[in-house]
Amino acid sequence: MLDRPDSDESAAVGAGLLTASLAFSTGAYRELAGLGPDTDAALHYVTEGWRQGLEPLSGIETAYLAPYLASIGLDMAPAVAWLYFDALGLTMPAMREAAEELARAVATSASFDEAYYRKWAPDVPDAALHYVLLGEAVGLRPSENFDPAYYRENYPDVTAFLPHSRLIKHYDDFGRMEGRRGRSHADDIRFEPLPEGRRPAVLMICHEASRTGAPILGWNIMRQLEPKCRVVSVLLHGGDLEEEFRAAAAASVAPLNGVARNPVEMRSMAKRLLNEYRPLYVIANSIETQPLAAELGRLGVPVVALVHEFATYSRPHSKLEEMFGWASEVVFPARVVAQSSFEMVTGLEDRSGIHILPQGRSELPPSRAPEHAGSESLDAIFAPRPAPVRQPSVGRAPDLRLPGQEDAIVVLGAGWVQLRKGVEAFVETAVVARRLRPDLKLRFVWVGDGFDPRHDLTYSVYLDDQIRRSDLGDSFAMMPAVDDIAGIYRQADIFLLSSRLDPQPNVAIDAMSLGIPLVCFAGGVGTAEVLAEEPATRELVVPHLDAAAAAQLICRLAEDRAGRERLGEELVRLAARTFDMEAYVAQIDGFGRRAAERLAIGEEVLNEAMAVIDPFLLFTVHESWTPPHDWPRIAAIKWRLWNGVAASEHGRSPTRPVRRAVAGFHPTLYALARRAACVDGDRDPLVHWLESGRPQGPWSRPVHLPHRRRESGLRLALHAHFHYPELADDLIDRLRANASRPDLFVTTDSALKAEMLSTALARYPGRSELRTVPNAGRDIGAFLTGLADVIGADTYDVIGHVHAKRSLAVDAQMGERWRTFLWTNLVGGRGAMMDTAALAFEENPGLGLLIAEDPNVVGWNANREVAQELARRMGIEEPLPDFFDFPLGTMFWARREGLRPLLDLDLSWQDYPPEPLPDDGTVLHALERLIPFAVGKAGLGMAGLRVPGTSW
16 A cells, blocks of 8 residues: 555565655665666665665664664664664664763663573673663663663653663662662562463452452452463452452462552553463453553453443543453443443444343352451442441341331341442431331341441431431331341341442342342342343332332332232342353353454464554554564554444444554454454454455555655645744744745734744745634634635645644643644655655646545544535535544645535635634534545545654
């Protein structure tokens, strides 16, 4: 798809990177290599010249790098490698003498251990020089006590400004004294060895080992899974059940107590887990495991996420997006729990790998100490809770009925006392029931810790006041948790599940399994769904938090013993077929194994993928690139390519941003065209495309790499809109890097800004015109309305459009990176890209639009409805597709004829929305996406522009 069909992709990318460098002179290299005028100088060096030891870059020595590059698996032209590292901000010394001087300093460092380091590079003549040139850049450790990749990422306040290969010196001279860590916490955590065996390794991550619902469920899953897999227990926090987890696992990792949950530490932990255990897949038990689970997903390990929490109380919401974005499979215990996440995370409902699966009934680990209350395991406790003084609990269940009231009907509630459990609704139901039927002997009893009105001022004190003012007397009691939960259940006649937001509480599963009639509120608990689906148990579900309805039902059940027995029998049957732990774990294991199979890639295809993948497209500027021999990065590449087609029917953004891996290839368009294999089969579209012989189609388009400076014979115009006039000098400098001199039309929204811009325009060697336009429609209004006379006239063949983008309201640094990326690829700075664009239009009369080859694959988001109306007005009759490419950021080059449909909209200044604009869903966002459709209506095609080594 690159515009150098006579070479393979990697050679073309390397040649393009060389051409884009100001240190490369085509004429000088032709003279050095003895080439004729028709030979592509950059391609010659990439394919032949470097093997002859030729130096193509002025003032930079690179030929001596070849054996060092080969030692880390990089069989590539040294000058191209030098430019790659320079693009990443990891510039090697320009001259060999400077590199050797720095190597001598590193060799005497207290953090450099040559014997240790030579395990990475055993055959190079100078280990310290190897570290200076490449080792620190790719994260090779110079000793057990210093990790340069960790140090660079963990301390950007200093490392972002350090020259190449200075991290080790900074740590020795300053970092250690300042208390900075030389390596991650992951290096200090105890990892038990995994016994040898044919069973695959599976990681079980739990957020803690407390006697609460999610950890107890995790413990039960481990016990069921252990005969099939070698389970590795990973606890983010410790707790009462640490010994139980250790006993149930084939190997365990010491709890990560005190380890920061930031991405740097979690990424280091994830890499070590991969290297130590090579897991087939991961079970992330609770959304609270997201910090580690997401990093494992990033490294290519399939993650099965068990989400027991409502999105309503999960904070921050970015935690949800991260987990759902990197999980291969997501398991919710009930539809109501899933729906809360669907409402929070766009596109989640439509992505593949979403399952509704009630968990099985959990066994409770025996208590090892009196203070460990067994009933604390009655439900999952995920929301923040107070830390009151623990009330004393007893081993044997106390009598729930008072002396002389042995025939009383006991209505039981259970769980940790907190707002989410709706204990105040339990109290209110007791009040209403007593008022409705004072003649009934009803005894409402709540069993569970956390009720401490003397110390807990967040909930208990208000609950205590409610109980006192309700004057319930001896018909109501609050009791602490006990070990003998079975003895509590035996005394219960009715169970009232008063929860307002409870996924699938274990107490409800227990009650149903024991045949205790269970009354619950609709919409607030997963149990209500299970009961409502069966005609025989539907009556047990009352409207949400309707205490009066609950009280009426309880009173009716209290005097209908036969009805309670009938309901009990139905509940036992329903629980038996719904809450099956063995079947639940088998399905989870199946999800994990199938996800691993989908990610499996043959070695031949993997090697081909590695040859065509552009790491600068695939990885963000914040992600360090490492050489191919680093297998975790290869695994990351395998998974990063594709996360399933999210919202494929609606074109909304997926739960995880999709980045293209190969210039000119749209993974989602290919996946939809090969739906059976890539969507329904959940296959990686790039891998499938490679396996299929790289077929051409709407998912592929030409991409033009930098060419030499060359004045165009076309009539060119460039429109530049400046909301930030201080950026004008940068654009002028980029224009001057080209031989072509388009007529430059500059717009801004105030006289003061126009005055500032006139100074910058004086530096432009071509014709320019400055216009002041209303502050409406931003750059699009300035282009389509403010410049309508220029676009509509038959004066120019090709018109470009750029603007001074900053995105200060969203992410200032992101805005700077994005604008720099777009201007570099569309105008110049590391290559004559305006000349390259003009040449592409000259050579292909059917080309109508050139856009920067953006790494990100973006869909309609909230703009489809607006876009459909505008498309109708432009006379576009065909349905708009779900996914497509467009000039992200609204900067491009286009033939004048291709812009005519947009101009025909005849947009006035009043048609644009007023400021401040929302981030999405406006006519401006819709017009940005409609540009390729307007060009297509004119019968013209689209291609990309790409400066190798650029990203954002």
